[in-house]
Amino acid sequence: MQANSQIACFDCDLLINVPEMAENHSLICPGCHSKQFTKYKDPLNYSISFASSAIIMLFLANSFPFLSFEAQGQIRTITLIQASQEMYTLGFVVLASLVYAFMLLLPILYLVSLLILLVPIKLDRKPFMPVFIGRLMGFFLTWVMVEVFIVGVLVALIKVIDLADIIIGFSFWAYIGFVIFFTLTANIANRHQLWDWIEHARH
Amino acid sequence: MQDTEERSLDSQRVSAESMPNRDFPEGSAAHKGLACCNICHLLSPVAMQRCPRCNASLHLRYPHSIQRTLALIFTAILFYIPANLYPIMTTTMLGDETSSTILSGVVLFVEHGSYFVAFVIFTASILIPLAKIIIILWLCYATSKQSRLSRAELTRLYRATEFIGKWSMIDIFVVAILVALVQVSSIMAIEPGTAAQAFAGVVMLTMLAAHQFDVRLMWDKQQ
Numbered sequence: 001m002q003a004n005s006q007i008a009c010f011d012c013d014l015l016i017n018v019p020e021m022a023e024n025h026s027l028i029c030p031g032c033h034s035k036q037f038t039k040y041k042d043p044l045n046y047s048i049s050f051a052s053s054a055i056i057m058l059f060l061a062n063s064f065p066f067l068s069f070e071a072q073g074q075i076r077t078i079t080l081i082q083a084s085q086e087m088y089t090l091g092f093v094v095l096a097s098l099v100y101a102f103m104l105l106l107p108i109l110y111l112v113s114l115l116i117l118l119v120p121i122k123l124d125r126k127p128f129m130p131v132f133i134g135r136l137m138g139f140f141l142t143w144v145m146v147e148v149f150i151v152g153v154l155v156a157l158i159k160v161i162d163l164a165d166i167i168i169g170f171s172f173w174a175y176i177g178f179v180i181f182f183t184l185t186a187n188i189a190n191r192h193q194l195w196d197w198i199e200h201a202r203h
Numbered sequence: 204m205q206d207t208e209e210r211s212l213d214s215q216r217v218s219a220e221s222m223p224n225r226d227f228p229e230g231s232a233a234h235k236g237l238a239c240c241n242i243c244h245l246l247s248p249v250a251m252q253r254c255p256r257c258n259a260s261l262h263l264r265y266p267h268s269i270q271r272t273l274a275l276i277f278t279a280i281l282f283y284i285p286a287n288l289y290p291i292m293t294t295t296m297l298g299d300e301t302s303s304t305i306l307s308g309v310v311l312f313v314e315h316g317s318y319f320v321a322f323v324i325f326t327a328s329i330l331i332p333l334a335k336i337i338i339i340l341w342l343c344y345a346t347s348k349q350s351r352l353s354r355a356e357l358t359r360l361y362r363a364t365e366f367i368g369k370w371s372m373i374d375i376f377v378v379a380i381l382v383a384l385v386q387v388s389s390i391m392a393i394e395p396g397t398a399a400q401a402f403a404g405v406v407m408l409t410m411l412a413a414h415q416f417d418v419r420l421m422w423d424k425q426q
Contacts, residue, residue, distance in 0.1 A: 008232035008239040008246050011358050012422040015232050015246075031230075032355050032422070034362065069384045071391070078383045083376075086383040092395050098403055099379045102372065131257050135242055142414070145369045145376075152376025155327075158320050159377065160385060195243040199256055 009034065037192035044197070047189045048118050051111045054181035057174050058108060065169035067153075069160065080104070080171050102145040107182055110140040114189055121201055130198040137194065141186060146179045224263075227423055233263040241265070268417040269343050275412035276339050282404040283332065290396035292378050297390065304398060305329060305374065327373040328402070335371070335409045338364050339416060346420040354421050361418050368410040375403050 005018050014031035021027065027036040040046065061080050068077040078086075083103070088096035113133050120127040127133070157166055227233035238249040242259040249261050265271075290302035303311065305328045312321035338360060344350075345357055352360070378395050385393045 006237075006246055007244065008237065010239060010244065011362070011418050012354070013227070013231040013233055013239070013419040014422075015230060015235070015237070032358055034358065067380075067384055069387070071387050074387045074390065076384060076387050082383045083379045086386065087379055087395055090382065090394055092400070095375070095379075095395060095400055095403060098407075099375065103376070135257060135259070138242060142410075145372050148369050148372050149376050151370075152373045153380050155320065155323055155373060156377045156380035156384070158317070159381065163385075163391070164387075191244060195245065195256060198243075199245075 007036065009036065037190055038187075040188045040193075043188050043193050044118060044122060047114065047185055048122060050181050050185040050188065051114050051118075054178050054185055055108070055111050055115075057178035057181055058104075058111075061171045061174035061178055064171040064174070066171040066175070067157075067169055068167035069164050070167065071164035077167075077169070080175060102143060103149040106140045107144050107146050107178075110137055110144060111182070111185065113137050113140065114185065117194075117197065117201075118189075121197055127201050130201045134194055134198045138191070144182075144186075146175075146182055150176060150179055227263070231419075231422070233419075233423075236263075238263050264419060264423075265415065265417040268415055268420060269346060271415040272339060272343055272412045275408050275415060276336060276343075279332075279336060279405050279408035279412065282401050282408060283336070286398050286401035286405050289398040289401065291374065291398040291402065292381065292396050293394045294385075295392045295394070302396060305402070324374070324377075327371055331367055331371045332402075332405055332409060335364055335368065335413070339409070339412055342416060342421075346424070349424075354424075357421055358418050361413075361416065365413045368413055369406070371406045371409075372403070375399060375406070 007016050007018055008014065009016060009029040009031060011034040012029065012032040014029055016027070016029060016036070018027065021039045023039060023041045026038040028034070029036060064079075065077045066080045066082070068075055070076075081100075081104070084096045084100035086096075087099065113136055117127050117130055117133050117137075153172070160166065224234055224236055232239055232246060233249075236249055237246050238261040239246055240254040240257060240259055240261060243254060243257040245254055245256045247255055247261060249263050252261055253259070254261055287305055289304065291305050291308065293300055293302045305324075309321050309325045309329070312318075312324065342357060342361055342364075345352075350357065378393075378399050381393045382395055385391055
């Protein structure tokens with residue numbers, strides 16, 4: 001991120017000269033006061049470790065029971081993937097695919113793409129198709145809804161809490177951990193930082 | 204061959220920079236013929252046509268931004284009708300089938316006295332989609348007319364709309380979890396309804412519409 005480069009504010013198109021920035025400082029547009037980007041400490045190492053942690057959490061979240069529902073002596077236990085699977089078996093294919101993509105598939109694709117890009121950079125090698133991966137990641141991130149999914153689960157629990165006993169499984173907590181690590185990763189590897197890496201990787 | 208191409212690109216760059224584009228306000232990138240790449244936000248002369256970093260095509264403003272936004276919003280409005288008329292889920296309890304629409308779900312919670320849940324669902328499923336549609340329509344109108352709010356306030360409104368976009372998806376996830384969880388044989392079962400698909404359509408279309416809208420158009424008007 002070299003200083004004295006110019007950017008245009010994405011809100012009001014004002015030309016801004018990027019100053020030398022200290023860690024954890026954000027650049028605010030002088031014209032419309034919208035935040036442009038934040039410079040984080042050691043972004044490469046933090047992104048790689050948070051992205052790996054998120055993938056491990058997601059792996060755990062898929063390995064244990066997610067929620068259990070107990071009514072009149074019968075227990076129903078579901079895993080994370082069943083949240084979309086059950087709709088698929090009932091014939092709601094589009095809806096099931098959307099839920100699956102938003103809460104599981106696109107986040108994992110985003111994280112894996114980020115690692116494919118960053119691990120070679122960390123090892124001083126040339127990453128594989130950096131521009132293509134960067135453009136894909138922008139698309140993936142638009143449709144990632146992991147935090148919305150968590151709130152959806154909580155609202156669903158409030159809805160059924162009067163009907164039956166709810167047992168929260170280990171996967172639920174793992175998924176919350178995943179959401180936290182995912183958000184941290186997406187914040188540190190923001191668009192400005194990401195394309196900065198890609199630009200350096202190309203030369 | 205490549206040499207002449209480069210030279211012509213260079214001369215294009217010079218001409219673009221020396222001739223300010225008077226359609227845009229002074230101090231803006233577009234005034235100097237510089238375009239911010241939509242994908243990677245790199246600033247380059249619009250005369251280059253393609254971003255040198257990510258190869259996306261360069262535009263000073265999104266092409267046909269308002270038309271595309273309006274087209275997506277009107278499609279979303281069409282989807283909004285079945286989303287509210289048809290049941291979003293059907294509950295079978297000991298052989299009794301009850302279908303509930305989005306609104307009747309909220310009413311049910313109010314009758315039960317769970318005002319907080321009723322408020323959350325009302326906000327996420329009724330208020331936010333409707334507010335998004337109205338705000339985006341208003342912003343499209345505000346790019347052509349003088350509006351009572353300042354441009355900075357309208358910009359903040361747009362960013363809020365864009366941020367809140369995905370949160371309407373809550374209802375779809377609630378249905379997904381309930382369908383999966385509440386399947387206790389012969390006692391109770393929940394099935395998704397037609398409205399769930401239409402509602403997912405509304406959420407995605409309004410998100411796409413918000414992405415297509417170019418806030419910078421509001422800053423292009425001289426005030």
